[in-house]
Amino acid sequence: MQLANIVNDERSTSQLIARLQEVKDQLAAREEELLHAMVTRRHLHNTIQELKGNIRVFCRIRPSSEDESAFDDSNLAIDRKGEFAGRRLEITPPDAPKKYDFTFDRVFAKKDSQKHVFDEVSLLVQSALDGYKVCIFTYGQTGSGKTYTMLGGKGEERGLIPRSMEQIFASxxxxxxxxxxxxxxxxxxxxxxxxxxxxxxxxPGAKIEYKIKHDDDGNTRVTNLCEVEVFSAAEVESLMQQANAARAVAKTNMNDRSSRSHMVMRLCLDGVNEAGEPIHGALNLVDLAGSERLSRTGATGDRLKEAQAINKSLSSLGDVIFALASKEKHIPFRNSKLTYLLKNSLGGDCKTLMLVNVSPSLESAQETICSLRFAAKVNSCALKSAPSSKTKK
Structure with missing residues (x-):
């Protein structure tokens, strides 16, 4: 009887060990499947982004203010049906002999919320988390809503930067x-x-020499620049408040407090992703200075010098994007500090989004047309360079 019990105990132990090993094998198989799924998810996400185009252009119409004469919905209209629904914008300026229409990857109406905009942009933030280098620009004239789109306000008014931070730190x-x-x-x-x-x-105004350095691995750093490791969205918000207080602003005919510089917020993401792969992603969020013509700013003296520098660098940015989209051998990165700074985050498998902000004000109609023409030119180049969705037979 005692011997039988011992044999039964040994059988139970053997069965338990076998079952434990079976569970371990199943767990290892599930982990391998999960790893494969993570790698596949990253690959498919990047493929989708490339099919959409590594250079994309969105347009956003800011809401009208109470004290301005604005276009109505019939003279600043977005297609709601058909092939170009949500992508084509038609504008009829006052006393214009014709209508103008522009097509982009996405057009956001006056009523579209900050969340609507970010829902589209969040896919690019994910690309940065996957280890790619991403640039998101807000472009347009002073007063068109660029800084609001980037920063926004409290609660549901939060802009691209705070919402991007929430996504990144959650990940x-x-x-x-x-x-x-x-x-x-x-x-x-x-x-x-x-x-x-x-x-x-x-x-911030101290005379310190900052040099842009690029290495062979595609990394960029600026000498003497403060680099802060951050651990929460709230910490980044505090840094943004500090930065905004230090930013160069001045009064022009376009705005009582106009940004006279391009602001670049850069996040470097280094580590290991869910698939166990090393990542070295970068997210560049760029609030560009106003793109208006000199005749409208009433600029003289220092303001004129600022406006000339702004327009020259914006022109250089356009030249770089056009050259990248056209796959030219020489890309004129060195023509401005902005494009040289972003050299390693533009082109190749990097992702670029230009979000052109336009004003609904009738007074700003010509500036709006100029902004839309520039953005449409960028978009037309990007469409030509986008990979074909057709498969070879």
Whole structure:
């Protein structure tokens, strides 16, 4: 009887060990399947982004203010049906002999919320989390809503930057719960009259030499620039408040407090993703200075010099995007500090979004047309360079 019990115990132990090994094998198989799914998800996400185009252009019409004469919906209309629904904008300026129409990857109406805009942009933020380099620009005349789109306000009024931070830190938290580490480093600078100014320095206006350095691995750093490792969206918000207080602004005919510089917020994401792959992503969020013609700003003296520097660098940015889209051998990155700074985050498998903001004001109709023409030119180049969806037989 005792011997039988021993034999039965041994059988039970053997069966238990066998069952435990079976569970371990099943777990290992599931982990391998999950790893494969993560790699596939990243690949498919990038394929979708490339099919949409590595250079994309969105347009956003800001809401009308109470004290301005604005276009009505019939004279500033977005297609709602058909092939170009949500993509084509038709504008009829006052006393114009004809209508103008422009087609983009996406057009946001006056009523579209900050969330609507970010829902489209969040796919590019995911690309940065996947290890790609991403640039998102807000472009347009002073008063067209660029800074609102980027920063916004409180609650549902939050703009692209705070919403991007929430997405990034949520992803970081998820990775950390799985034992994976991703470090996030922030820099904030402005390019003012073709000079770099560190917006996080204790004395932003101090005469410090900043040099842009590119290495062979595709990394970029600026000498003497403050680099801050950040751990929460609230911490980034505090840095943004510090940067905005230090940014160069002045009064022009277009705005009582007009940004006279390009602000670049850069997040470097380094670590390991869910698939166990090393990542070195970068998210560049760029609030460009106003693109208006000199005749409208009433600029003289220092303001004129600022406006000339702004327009020259915006023109250089356009030249670089056109050259990249046309796959030219020489890309004129060195023609401005802005494009040289972003050299490693433009072209190749990098993702670029230009979000042109336009005003509904009748008074700004010609500036709106100029902004839309520039953005449409960028978009037409991007469409020519986008990979074909047709498969070879």
């Amino acid at each position: 970081q938290s998820l990775l950390e719960s799985k034992g994976l580490k991703v470090s996030i480093t922030a820099t904030l600078l402005e390019i003012y009259n073709e000079d770099i100014r560190d917006l996080l320095a204790s004395s």
